[in-house]
Amino acid sequence: MTTFTNSRSSAIMVSILGDLTLEDLRAELTRRKPDHAQLEGGWASIDDTASNIGRRNVAPPESDPEILPAAGEYPRRLAARYYFFTSNKRLKRDFPDSEQEHHVVDAFDVLIHIDSEDRMVALLSSRTATAAGRLMKALREAVAELDESGRVEVDGGELGFTPDLFFWLIVRSRDNRQIDGRTAIDAVLAVNGQDNVRRTTLLSDGVDFSRPALLVAVAEIEQLGPVRVALADTQLNAKVTADVWSGGVFSVRKGDTHYTDEVDSPELRFESIQDFAYHLLPKLIRAYYADAEDDWNDARRSAEIEAAAQSIIDRYRTKYPQLGLAPA
Structure with a gap:
């Protein structure tokens, strides 16, 4: 590898x-x-x-x-x-x-x-x-x-998407990591959050809904992103890890990217860029928009926000009973 x-x-x-x-x-x-x-x-x-x-x-x-x-x-x-x-x-x-x-x-x-x-x-x-x-x-x-x-526009091209994809991504990673028969979300490793007064928060070392900082970010309806995500693909025999922004920008993290039975080389590093740009990231974007037309809608999004807020209340009711937080 x-x-x-x-x-x-x-x-x-x-x-x-x-x-x-x-x-x-x-x-x-x-x-x-x-x-x-x-x-x-x-x-x-x-x-x-x-x-x-x-x-x-x-x-x-x-x-x-x-x-x-x-x-x-x-x-x-x-x-x-x-x-x-x-x-x-x-x-x-x-x-x-x-x-x-x-x-x-x-x-x-x-x-x-x-x-x-x-x-x-x-x-x-x-x-x-x-x-x-x-x-x-x-x-x-x-x-x-x-x-x-003629002109050149920095618009993200095919890789531009709404930042809501980042919220969807962490929920999808929790509920169903498989994107299709060959590609899966291996892990969401880090996510940035920004509140309505532009204060930023970085959640790293793994992102999941057991972490209070993530629950707070979701409950306060922060804008999430960029994210660090690892995607595994059985046909590529690879796990590619990248930092992703919503404007068609990404960075493949080469120390966390693995190709089975291939020799590291400039050609392979460039191949990882192409794999992510032409195959892996477009799959994520298509899966997001498919879910947006089906399960991932305003009601589901609101339910996730409310659930995060309730989890915070439950956590502090248990940890600090002296606060007297009333049950929902």
């Missing part, structure tokens, strides 16, 4: 609006190569061979973005890597005479596909969330070159 050792890989899904195709965008990105001499970022393939990421005074390998065929849960997608150059104070101090000497290579991976509603959406992935502005600027420039009215 492979357990990832690095901390996390972050990703966000955005929408690309405009009169363009994957083939158009591939051609435009291919034209925009990274330039080491000018320290200007540019586009290449996602091949990790001699990527030079993290190395000083080197150029990224020259290659072209490519369109990958649909495979299993993965859609047909344009795969590209945006390379850029970054510096820091230490490098500037140690190598003052050369711009190239105090810059290292960094990168974002980008996967772009056409969704079920015929919209173009992009999955942006990085080992770090820093310098995301450079990527968005470069992507917007390429889109605008193809369609001057």
Whole structure:
């Protein structure tokens, strides 16, 4: 069993609006190569061979973005890597005479596909969330070159959902962890809560309804989220753990993600991002909306809130009988 050792890989899904195709965008990105001499970022393939990421005074390998065929849960997608150059104070101090000497290579991976509603959406992935502005600027420039009215919107794409899903998730984890025949909620490991004056609470080390802090968060009708959830899938032979936000943002926690009989590698780390974005998180979202049309409705939600409040009263009636709390 492979357990990832690095901390996390972050990703966000955005929408690309405009009169363009994957083939158009591939051609435009291919034209925009990274330039080491000018320290200007540019586009290449996602091949990790001699990527030079993290190395000083080197150029990224020259290659072209490519369109990958649909495979299993993965859609047909344009795969590209945006390379850029970054510096820091230490490098500037140690190598003052050369711009190239105090810059290292960094990168974002980008996967772009056409969704079920015929919209173009992009999955942006990085080992770090820093310098995301450079990527968005470069992507917007390429889109605008193809369609001057085209734009990139940070709207979560297919992975955007109402924060109510987080409340549903902790209830579903308590009552029925199985999402379908192959995917299950292994655990909800942490959840944030925010009350109506924007004070935040973090519940970690496992989330369940025996914990007073969770009961209080539910009873006071706080907005829950983000959450840390572990999802197990028998077809993937994996347990993937991720922090999830409602705006199409997530981070796979690589130290808590396990693939059976697979060797840890950059390719496998990127596979975990794709598995979560194209398969596991969409399953959760579909299950939430299916339940919202059936069992998870206003009455059920209100009943859960009232039950949490009653559990708090019962707990304190037993623990502090001197308070004289009357039975319901």
